Amino acid sequence: MTAIKVLTSVSRKCTVIAPVSLSIALLVTSCNDNKASQCQRLIKLVNAGTSLMDANKGKQVVTSVQLAKDLEYITKSIKELNLKDPKLKEFQNGFVKAFETLYQAIAKAAKALGAAKTAEDSVSGREKIQKSRAEIDSALTTAATTVGKRSDVLVRDLNKYCSQPE
Known part of the structure:
Protein backbone atom coordinates (compact mmCIF):
# COMPACT_ATOMS: atom_id res chain seq x y z
CA MET A 1 0.00 0.00 0.00
CA ASP A 33 -22.62 8.93 39.04
CA ASN A 34 -20.97 8.93 42.43
CA LYS A 35 -21.30 11.45 45.24
CA ALA A 36 -18.35 13.50 43.99
CA SER A 37 -19.74 13.92 40.47
CA GLN A 38 -23.19 14.76 41.84
CA CYS A 39 -21.62 17.33 44.16
CA GLN A 40 -19.72 18.87 41.25
CA ARG A 41 -22.86 19.22 39.14
CA LEU A 42 -24.83 20.85 41.97
CA ILE A 43 -21.98 23.15 43.00
CA LYS A 44 -21.41 24.22 39.38
CA LEU A 45 -25.02 25.40 39.03
CA VAL A 46 -25.10 27.06 42.45
CA ASN A 47 -21.90 28.93 41.57
CA ALA A 48 -23.40 29.99 38.23
CA GLY A 49 -26.41 31.49 40.02
CA THR A 50 -24.25 33.23 42.59
CA SER A 51 -22.00 34.64 39.86
CA LEU A 52 -25.04 36.03 38.04
CA MET A 53 -26.14 37.87 41.16
CA ASP A 54 -22.67 39.22 41.87
CA ALA A 55 -22.22 40.42 38.29
CA ASN A 56 -25.58 42.22 38.24
CA LYS A 57 -25.61 44.03 41.60
CA GLY A 58 -26.97 47.56 41.27
CA LYS A 59 -27.92 47.27 37.60
CA GLN A 60 -30.87 48.86 35.85
CA VAL A 61 -34.38 47.51 35.29
CA VAL A 62 -33.62 45.76 32.00
CA THR A 63 -30.70 43.97 33.64
CA SER A 64 -32.83 43.10 36.66
CA VAL A 65 -35.51 41.61 34.46
CA GLN A 66 -32.88 39.56 32.62
CA LEU A 67 -31.26 38.57 35.92
CA ALA A 68 -34.61 37.27 37.18
CA LYS A 69 -35.01 35.23 33.98
CA ASP A 70 -31.44 33.90 34.21
CA LEU A 71 -31.92 32.92 37.86
CA GLU A 72 -35.18 31.25 36.96
CA TYR A 73 -33.29 29.21 34.36
CA ILE A 74 -30.59 28.28 36.91
CA THR A 75 -33.32 27.28 39.36
CA LYS A 76 -34.94 25.07 36.75
CA SER A 77 -31.55 23.51 35.93
CA ILE A 78 -30.89 22.78 39.61
CA LYS A 79 -34.37 21.32 39.95
CA GLU A 80 -33.77 19.02 36.95
CA LEU A 81 -30.50 17.58 38.26
CA ASN A 82 -30.89 13.85 38.54
CA LEU A 83 -29.25 13.44 41.94
CA LYS A 84 -29.41 10.04 43.55
CA ASP A 85 -27.74 10.85 46.86
CA PRO A 86 -30.51 11.60 49.40
CA LYS A 87 -28.50 14.24 51.25
CA LEU A 88 -27.63 16.01 47.99
CA LYS A 89 -31.34 16.00 47.10
CA GLU A 90 -31.97 17.91 50.33
CA PHE A 91 -29.35 20.48 49.36
CA GLN A 92 -30.84 20.63 45.87
CA ASN A 93 -34.30 21.41 47.27
CA GLY A 94 -32.85 24.07 49.56
CA PHE A 95 -31.05 25.82 46.72
CA VAL A 96 -34.14 25.61 44.50
CA LYS A 97 -36.18 27.38 47.21
CA ALA A 98 -33.46 29.99 47.72
CA PHE A 99 -33.07 30.82 44.03
CA GLU A 100 -36.86 30.83 43.49
CA THR A 101 -37.27 33.34 46.28
CA LEU A 102 -34.52 35.51 44.81
CA TYR A 103 -35.63 35.53 41.20
CA GLN A 104 -39.22 36.22 42.20
CA ALA A 105 -38.13 39.12 44.43
CA ILE A 106 -35.85 40.53 41.74
CA ALA A 107 -38.64 40.28 39.15
CA LYS A 108 -41.04 42.06 41.52
CA ALA A 109 -38.47 44.79 42.25
CA ALA A 110 -37.70 45.22 38.55
CA LYS A 111 -41.40 45.63 37.81
CA ALA A 112 -41.73 48.22 40.59
CA LEU A 113 -38.62 50.04 39.37
CA GLY A 114 -40.02 50.09 35.86
CA ALA A 115 -43.26 51.58 37.17
CA ALA A 116 -41.33 54.26 39.06
CA LYS A 117 -39.38 55.23 35.94
CA THR A 118 -42.58 55.84 34.01
CA ALA A 119 -44.20 57.91 36.76
CA GLU A 120 -45.22 61.41 35.78
CA ASP A 121 -43.98 64.51 37.58
CA SER A 122 -47.13 65.06 39.58
CA VAL A 123 -48.59 64.27 42.99
CA SER A 124 -49.89 60.90 41.78
CA GLY A 125 -46.54 60.25 40.08
CA ARG A 126 -44.64 60.89 43.31
CA GLU A 127 -47.04 58.59 45.15
CA LYS A 128 -46.36 55.95 42.53
CA ILE A 129 -42.61 56.37 43.07
CA GLN A 130 -43.00 56.11 46.85
CA LYS A 131 -45.07 52.95 46.46
CA SER A 132 -42.50 51.49 44.06
CA ARG A 133 -39.64 52.25 46.45
CA ALA A 134 -41.48 50.53 49.28
CA GLU A 135 -42.13 47.47 47.09
CA ILE A 136 -38.50 47.34 45.97
CA ASP A 137 -37.16 47.70 49.50
CA SER A 138 -39.58 45.15 50.86
CA ALA A 139 -39.02 42.58 48.12
CA LEU A 140 -35.26 42.79 47.98
CA THR A 141 -34.49 43.34 51.65
CA THR A 142 -36.69 40.51 52.85
CA ALA A 143 -35.52 38.12 50.13
CA ALA A 144 -31.85 39.01 50.49
CA THR A 145 -31.88 38.64 54.26
CA THR A 146 -33.81 35.39 54.29
CA VAL A 147 -32.05 33.80 51.34
CA GLY A 148 -28.64 35.07 52.37
CA LYS A 149 -28.78 33.39 55.75
CA ARG A 150 -30.27 30.18 54.33
CA SER A 151 -27.75 30.06 51.47
CA ASP A 152 -24.78 30.57 53.76
CA VAL A 153 -25.83 27.56 55.82
CA LEU A 154 -26.56 25.50 52.69
CA VAL A 155 -23.21 26.31 51.10
CA ARG A 156 -21.30 25.57 54.29
CA ASP A 157 -23.09 22.26 54.82
CA LEU A 158 -22.83 21.28 51.14
CA ASN A 159 -19.08 21.92 51.12
CA LYS A 160 -18.68 19.97 54.33
CA TYR A 161 -20.74 17.04 53.02
CA CYS A 162 -19.03 16.98 49.63
CA SER A 163 -15.56 17.03 51.17
CA GLN A 164 -16.27 13.90 53.23
CA PRO A 165 -15.08 10.63 51.72
CA GLU A 166 -17.73 8.29 50.36
Missing part, protein backbone atom coordinates in the same frame (compact mmCIF):
# COMPACT_ATOMS: atom_id res chain seq x y z
CA THR A 2 1.11 3.49 -0.65
CA ALA A 3 1.50 5.93 2.20
CA ILE A 4 -1.67 7.82 1.21
CA LYS A 5 -3.78 4.64 1.18
CA VAL A 6 -2.44 3.64 4.62
CA LEU A 7 -3.19 7.09 6.05
CA THR A 8 -6.68 7.02 4.56
CA SER A 9 -7.31 3.57 6.00
CA VAL A 10 -6.02 4.63 9.44
CA SER A 11 -8.04 7.85 9.24
CA ARG A 12 -11.28 5.93 8.54
CA LYS A 13 -10.63 3.60 11.48
CA CYS A 14 -9.99 6.56 13.78
CA THR A 15 -13.19 8.26 12.68
CA VAL A 16 -15.14 5.20 13.72
CA ILE A 17 -13.13 4.51 16.87
CA ALA A 18 -13.28 8.09 18.19
CA PRO A 19 -17.11 8.37 18.39
CA VAL A 20 -17.38 4.85 19.79
CA SER A 21 -14.73 5.61 22.42
CA LEU A 22 -16.45 8.87 23.31
CA SER A 23 -19.80 7.10 23.63
CA ILE A 24 -18.31 4.44 25.90
CA ALA A 25 -16.58 7.08 28.02
CA LEU A 26 -19.84 9.01 28.44
CA LEU A 27 -21.74 5.83 29.25
CA VAL A 28 -19.20 4.81 31.89
CA THR A 29 -19.21 8.33 33.35
CA SER A 30 -23.00 8.48 33.54
CA CYS A 31 -23.16 5.02 35.10
CA ASN A 32 -20.53 6.08 37.61
